[in-house]
Amino acid sequence: MEIKHDxxxxxxxxxxxxxxxxxxxxxxxxxxxxxxxxxxxxGILPDDYVDWFLPKTEHxxxxxxxxxxxxxxxxxxxxxxxxxxxxxxxxLAMRKQGWLWTEEFIWHKxxxxxxxxPNRFRDAWERLLQFNKNKKFNMYQEEVMVPMGDWxxxxxxxxxxxxxxxxxxxxxxxxxxxxxxxLTRDKAYPTNVLHLATECNNxxxxxxxxxxxxxxxxxxxxxxxxxxxxxxxxxxxxNIVANRMRRNSIGIEILSEYYEQVKSEISxxxxxxxxxxxxxxxx
Amino acid sequence: MEIKHDxxxxxxxxxxxxxxxxxxxxxxxxxxxxxxxxxxxxGILPDDYVDWFLPKTEHxxxxxxxxxxxxxxxxxxxxxxxxxxxxxxxxLAMRKQGWLWTEEFIWHKxxxxxxxxPNRFRDAWERLLQFNKNKKFNMYQEEVMVPMGDWxxxxxxxxxxxxxxxxxxxxxxxxxxxxxxxLTRDKAYPTNVLHLATECNNxxxxxxxxxxxxxxxxxxxxxxxxxxxxxxxxxxxxNIVANRMRRNSIGIEILSEYYEQVKSEISxxxxxxxxxxxxxxxx
DNA sequence: GTTCCGCATGAATCGATAG
DNA sequence: ACTATCGATTCATGCGGAA
Numbered sequence: 001m002e003i004k005h006d007x008x009x010x011x012x013x014x015x016x017x018x019x020x021x022x023x024x025x026x027x028x029x030x031x032x033x034x035x036x037x038x039x040x041x042x043g044i045l046p047d048d049y050v051d052w053f054l055p056k057t058e059h060x061x062x063x064x065x066x067x068x069x070x071x072x073x074x075x076x077x078x079x080x081x082x083x084x085x086x087x088x089x090x091x092l093a094m095r096k097q098g099w100l101w102t103e104e105f106i107w108h109k110x111x112x113x114x115x116x117x118p119n120r121f122r123d124a125w126e127r128l129l130q131f132n133k134n135k136k137f138n139m140y141q142e143e144v145m146v147p148m149g150d151w152x153x154x155x156x157x158x159x160x161x162x163x164x165x166x167x168x169x170x171x172x173x174x175x176x177x178x179x180x181x182x183l184t185r186d187k188a189y190p191t192n193v194l195h196l197a198t199e200c201n202n203x204x205x206x207x208x209x210x211x212x213x214x215x216x217x218x219x220x221x222x223x224x225x226x227x228x229x230x231x232x233x234x235x236x237x238x239n240i241v242a243n244r245m246r247r248n249s250i251g252i253e254i255l256s257e258y259y260e261q262v263k264s265e266i267s268x269x270x271x272x273x274x275x276x277x278x279x280x281x282x283x
Numbered sequence: 284m285e286i287k288h289d290x291x292x293x294x295x296x297x298x299x300x301x302x303x304x305x306x307x308x309x310x311x312x313x314x315x316x317x318x319x320x321x322x323x324x325x326g327i328l329p330d331d332y333v334d335w336f337l338p339k340t341e342h343x344x345x346x347x348x349x350x351x352x353x354x355x356x357x358x359x360x361x362x363x364x365x366x367x368x369x370x371x372x373x374x375l376a377m378r379k380q381g382w383l384w385t386e387e388f389i390w391h392k393x394x395x396x397x398x399x400x401p402n403r404f405r406d407a408w409e410r411l412l413q414f415n416k417n418k419k420f421n422m423y424q425e426e427v428m429v430p431m432g433d434w435x436x437x438x439x440x441x442x443x444x445x446x447x448x449x450x451x452x453x454x455x456x457x458x459x460x461x462x463x464x465x466l467t468r469d470k471a472y473p474t475n476v477l478h479l480a481t482e483c484n485n486x487x488x489x490x491x492x493x494x495x496x497x498x499x500x501x502x503x504x505x506x507x508x509x510x511x512x513x514x515x516x517x518x519x520x521x522n523i524v525a526n527r528m529r530r531n532s533i534g535i536e537i538l539s540e541y542y543e544q545v546k547s548e549i550s551x552x553x554x555x556x557x558x559x560x561x562x563x564x565x566x
Numbered sequence: 567g568t569t570c571c572g573c574a575t576g577a578a579t580c581g582a583t584a585g
Numbered sequence: 586a587c588t589a590t591c592g593a594t595t596c597a598t599g600c601g602g603a604a
Contacts, residue, residue: 120475189399
């Protein structure tokens with residue numbers, strides 16, 4: 001299997017025009033938040049954010065496959081003692097553009113930024129907005145299952161014969177139903193709340209998010225050989241993870257410093273021998 | 284100290300008119316969500332929700348003291364494979380009404396509703412939207428501090444194996460690493476993410492939220508003798524907790540069944556002897 | 567007094583079936 | 586085509602009775 005990584009230096013809106021329609025399986029990105037990272041994109045004012053962002057999502061909508069997903073990591077900051085509303089407005093505007101707002105995941109940052117203020121607590125969560133083109137999209141739920149709670153071990157350890165027969169007793173307790181399903185089960189599906197530390201165990205560079213974050217969504221929404229796009233590449237976490245997971249990736253970055261750094265870390269083409277038990281594939 | 288509880292039977296918009304301006308320290312409520320509770324509250328359509336709710340928040344804005352806070356517990360449901368947007372629109376509309384959207388807390392429901400669908404995971408969080416009249420408002424942060432030493436001991440002892448695996452599956456981040464930090468400090472400020480389980484009452488009596496939820500916000504935003512209002516009282520959790528915490532309360536409920544039940548549980552006036560070490564006061 | 571286990575019950579959501 | 590109802594699915598928690 002051949003995995004490619006296309007890294008572009010330039011403004012994301014311009015570069016996106018070069019990418020063909022319906023060619024991307026997952027867009028995962030964390031754009032510069034309003035008024036943040038002033039040095040890179042010049043610091044977009046909260047009031048201007050929607051107008052600045054919409055032309056870009058227009059292109060993302062075009063390049064995304066019908067079965068693909070767009071995951072947007074973002075969190076509004078506080079301006080004059082209030083949460084900014086530009087993300088709410090962005091969601092409404094993107095729906096008018098044709099996106100479906102499928103879900104909002106919460107990233108709970110277990111070790112969030114420290115600080116103390118008289119009128120608020122530390123902000124320990126960010127939004128992960130899921131958008132789609134269609135109601136039907138690819139989702140590989142089994143890839144992100146988590147160990148089941150301990151109660152299962154304790155409760156289902158020694159089931160009596162009557163418990164197994166309880167199928168018949170129509171007391172819809174839910175548990176009587178298909179108890180046999182539970183006997184073999186040691187994993188549960190996760191929820192829409194993700195518990196991840198913010199730790200960027202990167203060597204030196206500060207990434208906007210930990211590798212676990214793109215990894216989780218790449219596992220969930222793509223399979224090996226698919227294509228992942230990050231139009232605001234930054235230090236390239238998404239692309240590096242995609243490479244490790246044998247997904248093709250496209251990265252766009254406006255700052256040559258970041259661009260060169262990521263370029264030096266990822267080789268544009270990697271060859272993988274066919275393996276019947278592909279760690280990240282779905283065979 | 285004399286604590287009063289005024290319970291009203293009737294439509295919340297009508298009853299609110301009787302309540303004087305600037306008389307309430309905290310509004311904590313969980314209104315019927317759109318399209319939910321059809322059997323009891325008739326079920327407001329998502330498209331009609333903002334228009335239905337705004338006249339009520341207009342009154343809440345009036346009755347709230349300038350230093351007071353409005354906490355709104357709500358979560359949009361899925362309609363045709365998409366999250367409804369009426370809450371986003373409500374926030375924008377309330378700001379035009381004069382509210383400040385100060386913060387959004389997350390209630391992480393550890394035991395959320397089960398189920399499995401091809402295109403989404405279980406919804407494990409709800410919004411707790413904080414609105415204020417002014418940038419300056421009362422906030423008693425010390426009252427909700429988490430006792431670190433004890434918490435760490437208990438937490439570590441009771442920590443299940445799966446918690447360890449689920450949490451720490453990541454880079455050697457630090458489960459053991461931080462223990463020493465916990466032991467040295469007494470208390471820590473919480474964040475804007477609350478971890479509470481929903482109450483699963485085996486009894487007849489069902490509440491929309493656990494008592495811990497209003498308790499936390501009552502501690503945070505009021506002191507003993509202050510006044511708490513819940514315009515959608517339901518089973519009266521907010522008022523019952525307020526009573527226990529020696530806050531005056533006002534409850535409004537449109538269904539006589541709920542109204543009578545709560546009325547039988549709370550006496551309208553309670554007298555408390557002065558105590559120098561008031562468990563819930565701030566002396 | 568503990569610990570253990572049976573059990574009911576959730577602000578759910580989708581797809582199929584019925585009017 | 587469009588809405589209304591119903592069945593199937595799923596997991597964590599606290600209560601209460603038993604050991």
